[in-house]
Amino acid sequence: MRTIYILWLRQLKRYSRSRSRIFGSLGQPLLFLIAFGFGFGPIFQRAGGGNYINFLVPGVISQGILFTAIFSGIELIWDRQFGFLKETLVAPVSRLEIMVGRTLGGATIATFQGLIIFFLTLLVGFRPYSFAALLPALVIMFLIALLFTALGTAIASTLQDFQGFQLIMNFLVMPLFFLSGALFPLEGIPDALKTIASLNPLSYGVDGLRTTLVNTSHFGLLQDMSILVILMVIMMAIGSYLFSKVEI
Amino acid sequence: MSTTPPELAISVKNLVKKFGDFAAVNDISFEIPSGEIFAFLGPNGAGKTTTIKMLTTLLHQTAGEIAVYGFSTVTQQADVRKSFGIVFQDPSLDEELTAYENMEFHGVLYGVEKSIRKTRIQELLTIVELWERKDHLVKTFSGGMRRRLEIARGLLHHPKIFFLDEPTIGLDPQTRNQIWAYIQNLNTTEKITIFFTTHYMEEAEKFAQQIAIIDHGQIVAQGTSEELKARTQKSTLEDAFLALTGTAIREEEASGSDHLRMHRKMWRGR
Numbered sequence: 001m002r003t004i005y006i007l008w009l010r011q012l013k014r015y016s017r018s019r020s021r022i023f024g025s026l027g028q029p030l031l032f033l034i035a036f037g038f039g040f041g042p043i044f045q046r047a048g049g050g051n052y053i054n055f056l057v058p059g060v061i062s063q064g065i066l067f068t069a070i071f072s073g074i075e076l077i078w079d080r081q082f083g084f085l086k087e088t089l090v091a092p093v094s095r096l097e098i099m100v101g102r103t104l105g106g107a108t109i110a111t112f113q114g115l116i117i118f119f120l121t122l123l124v125g126f127r128p129y130s131f132a133a134l135l136p137a138l139v140i141m142f143l144i145a146l147l148f149t150a151l152g153t154a155i156a157s158t159l160q161d162f163q164g165f166q167l168i169m170n171f172l173v174m175p176l177f178f179l180s181g182a183l184f185p186l187e188g189i190p191d192a193l194k195t196i197a198s199l200n201p202l203s204y205g206v207d208g209l210r211t212t213l214v215n216t217s218h219f220g221l222l223q224d225m226s227i228l229v230i231l232m233v234i235m236m237a238i239g240s241y242l243f244s245k246v247e248i
Numbered sequence: 249m250s251t252t253p254p255e256l257a258i259s260v261k262n263l264v265k266k267f268g269d270f271a272a273v274n275d276i277s278f279e280i281p282s283g284e285i286f287a288f289l290g291p292n293g294a295g296k297t298t299t300i301k302m303l304t305t306l307l308h309q310t311a312g313e314i315a316v317y318g319f320s321t322v323t324q325q326a327d328v329r330k331s332f333g334i335v336f337q338d339p340s341l342d343e344e345l346t347a348y349e350n351m352e353f354h355g356v357l358y359g360v361e362k363s364i365r366k367t368r369i370q371e372l373l374t375i376v377e378l379w380e381r382k383d384h385l386v387k388t389f390s391g392g393m394r395r396r397l398e399i400a401r402g403l404l405h406h407p408k409i410f411f412l413d414e415p416t417i418g419l420d421p422q423t424r425n426q427i428w429a430y431i432q433n434l435n436t437t438e439k440i441t442i443f444f445t446t447h448y449m450e451e452a453e454k455f456a457q458q459i460a461i462i463d464h465g466q467i468v469a470q471g472t473s474e475e476l477k478a479r480t481q482k483s484t485l486e487d488a489f490l491a492l493t494g495t496a497i498r499e500e501e502a503s504g505s506d507h508l509r510m511h512r513k514m515w516r517g518r
């Protein structure tokens with residue numbers, strides 16, 4: 001327990017000391033919110049989709065969490081390059097504890113980042129349908145964060161340096177976001193796209209947030225939650241396995 | 249009367265480590281009695297760091313056996329890990345944390361109880377003259393300060409054996425002397441076994457009770473400094489070392505860790 005706690009604490013300390021990281025990772029979701037939200041809003045409304053900002057907010061919150069979570073996981077490469085990983089690997093603690101501590105730390109940061117985005121969206125006029133829904137929304141945010149931090153850690157365990165980073169951004173993170181229903185409703189889209197979206201874990205996170213924050217749902221909250229939990233457990237297992245194989 | 253032989257800190261039998269086809273460590277065997285200062289010398293790329301990584305459970309050997317205070321590095325990793333402290337050749341501090349936080353992190357990972365942790369951290373940081381800087385981020389530290397912090401950290405859990413992989417590389421003579429005085433003192437007062445590598449022959453000559461020289465993954469000579477000099481009929485350990493390992497400069501491929509070192513320089517250079 002204390003191992004998990006100290007690793008969690010370390011992630012939080014590093015995060016809170018890095019202002020540029022906090023603000024830097026807010027830029028993109030806000031850009032999406034403003035450009036898409038105000039740009040497409042009128043068309044969306046005319047087409048009978050309702051308030052696009054309301055529709056989009058759960059999507060950009062998910063995006064913020066996704067990016068921060070994956071990046072927190074990938075930070076493992078950083079620890080390897082700067083040598084700190086060795087210090088944790090020779091300590092008399094299990095790799096599982098290290099992995100869990102790191103992942104909880106990264107997920108806490110990502111959730112916090114999602115929460116900041118939520119409060120910022122209030123400034124551009126977003127209103128959740130009920131503030132009581134914020135609690136279940138927080139649970140969904142944390143699930144998304146855990147899932148993708150574990151994914152980041154799993155990927156980082158197999159990489160030696162940052163050379164694959166661009167590849168991951170372009171062929172994993174971006175598609176996860178754009179093909180998730182974060183930007184458009186999954187109703188009435190081509191079947192192929194719909195299939196892809198329903199295979200995308202982030203879709204369930206976005207849908208879960210949309211259910212809790214604006215009370216519209218595609219898959220239903222029960223399905224969203226169960227899929228997120230199952231995938232999160234699987235991803236943690238894969239991440240722990242790959243991390244246990246890391247050699248310096 | 250007891251006739252038990254001295255306890256062994258380390259026993260290595262026919263140790264081999266291959267990276268693909270290349271044997272970085274090629275069938276070495278040696279023993280280190282508890283309480284000894286042991287120097288592991290060799291040219292660049294000889295296999296010193298690779299050996300230390302196997303002794304400290306970071307790498308799995310291809311063949312052979314290692315016991316650290318009787319514990320196997322393969323089947324009893326947790327016991328092995330509790331028994332040693334290490335200063336790596338490459339940096340291993342978290343630069344975004346303060347000196348104190350780096351110590352605290354280590355203490356918690358090694359299960360050092362809170363009250364003991366507090367007093368020991370203060371003690372150790374005072375000894376390495378970093379107590380005043382304890383709340384500064386490590387990224388503001390000089391190379392010598394970082395090294396001293398790493399040494400203090402490696403001792404926090406009171407290890408029985410201390411591995412030092414080129415502990416004094418890149419340090420000025422003042423800092424080197426200070427670090428060595430401290431290490432020697434530890435060895436005499438706490439009976440901590442010391443296993444170190446260095447490219448400064450005079451450090452081995454002055455401080456080591458036993459020296460092993462490794463070249464191309466094999467141990468080419470072992471003994472006291474006097475024995476090695478006598479065997480090669482040279483007057484200094486440096487000449488003996490050159491006689492045993494030749495004068496050719498090693499042009500092996502850059503190892504994984506060399507790549508990392510380069511990367512790190514590039515990152516720092518920004």
Ligand SMILES: Nc1ncnc2c1ncn2[C@@H]1O[C@H](COP(=O)(O)OP(=O)(O)OP(=O)(O)O)[C@@H](O)[C@H]1O
Nearest residue numbers: 267272292293294295296297298500501502503504
């Ligand atoms: N992960 C690795 N993959 C492939 N080769 C490696 C790896 N690590 C080390 N080597 C090679 O093994 C050999 C021994 O390397 P090692 O780091 O043990 O040398 P060393 O004696 O510590 O040298 P130095 O004095 O330069 O630190 C070198 O030829 C190195 O290139």
Ligand SMILES: [Mg+2]
Nearest residue numbers: 296297298337
């Ligand atoms: Mg070395």
